[in-house]
Amino acid sequence: MTLTRRAALLAAPLAALSLSGAQAQAPFPSSTVRIIVPYTPGGASDIAARLLAEKLTPVWKQSVVVENRTGANGIVGSDAVAKAAPDGTTLGFVSVNHAVNAALYTTPFDTLKDFSVLSIIYSVPLVVVTAPDFPANSIQDLVKLVKSKPGEITFASTGGAVHLAAEMFAGQVGAAMTNVPYRGSTAAHPDLIGRRVDVMFDTLPAVVGHVQAGKLKALGTTAAQRLPMLPDLPTVAESGLPGFEAATWGAIIAPAGLPAPIANKIATDAVAQLQESSIKERFAALGATPVGSTPEQAQAFVRAELEKWQKVVTAAKIEKQ
Incomplete structure (x- = not known):
């Protein structure tokens, strides 16, 4: 399913997430939540992360702060997320580079095994x-x-x-x-x-x-x-090139091993904010389409993106750095 179709079906994953979130018993969050953005301030990922942090602070009744940790095309910040405790207090907000980096660079983490992808938030x-x-x-x-x-x-x-x-x-x-x-x-x-x-x-x-x-x-x-x-x-x-599709996107990630109830709650609450008119207006100004997905859908999407870009890199004979 494409990101565009997922955006049109936003209500379906939201309903599923709400059910699973309601079943979660874990007291989350019990302290400040940090969202690491592995890119410079002012970009789409940074703006989206800050919008969500602002909206989620009153929902979670805890401070949600954004930290820009740049370097190596996003690898430095993503590595910090991978090495954090899987308790939901350290999250990341990544772009398509999260999948592209796996195809282009030797990273200090496994893009599929070392992260829990919680939701695809937008597509550009x-x-x-x-x-x-x-x-x-x-x-x-x-x-x-x-x-x-x-x-x-x-x-x-x-x-x-x-x-x-x-x-x-x-x-x-x-x-x-x-x-x-x-x-x-x-x-x-x-x-x-x-x-x-x-x-x-x-x-x-x-x-x-x-x-x-x-x-x-x-x-x-x-x-x-x-x-x-x-x-x-x-x-x-x-x-004339059927099946051709490419986009940048933004996603919430967490360290691997995040308990399912916490993962579902974070995704549920984040996806719910995409229905806010202020979020829609800011995303529209960025040329972004809100998506929203379950952790299972998000993980499958990133896997497909990684496979797609790996094929492109191999076909173009681009040497991995």
Whole structure:
């Protein structure tokens, strides 16, 4: 089931979680809860974690604090979560990099065995963008261009899904593209607009302003369905590459071994906040779609994401670091 469909079915997992949460007898929490965000402040993961912390503090009647612990593309902060006591007082809020890192790097933890994934909180799709005068006006045009000039078409990347989505596209097209790495979207966009790099698979909130201003041209979205913000923009899947889907996402994690009653309570209470109008409004401003899932669904989703990105890394012959 895709993240988009899960968002539409939010009420179902919430009802299931509420039942299991009601059955939990563990007195949780009995002290301050810390949410480690392994990325710099101001990003989608950080904002979402702080929104949830604010909402959960009165629900849990305990302080819920956010701690940014950065380094190594999120590995440092995630490792701190993995090594914490599995009692629910130390949580993490991770992005798609949590799955991508397992494919790209040798980590000090096992991404599947050393964490309990409690809920997928949101999804943010990617948009395929080019300069307005780039000689492709659709995904079909881009496919033809990449095939006619293997290795010559360049794509800007900032790591994570932004990089691997382009690699996945090239793999499905059957012709290589050349990666041009940047430290962030703000560094890549001037070169993209100026035609010094050809194409980019970037997050919706990062590019939608440039698209609406006519500075960038959108060819398609990597979401499973068309985006409400850009309803006329087709998906890559419907443009000739069926099954193509890529997104960034945010998830709550905990150390492995977290007792099921506590895991279910955290997930139940977190998912309930996604129905708050203030949360919906802030997520909409981020270009994010609320999801909400049970721990079982979340764990299965991360496993599938890891497997997907591992296949992309292997096919692209990217050496693990």
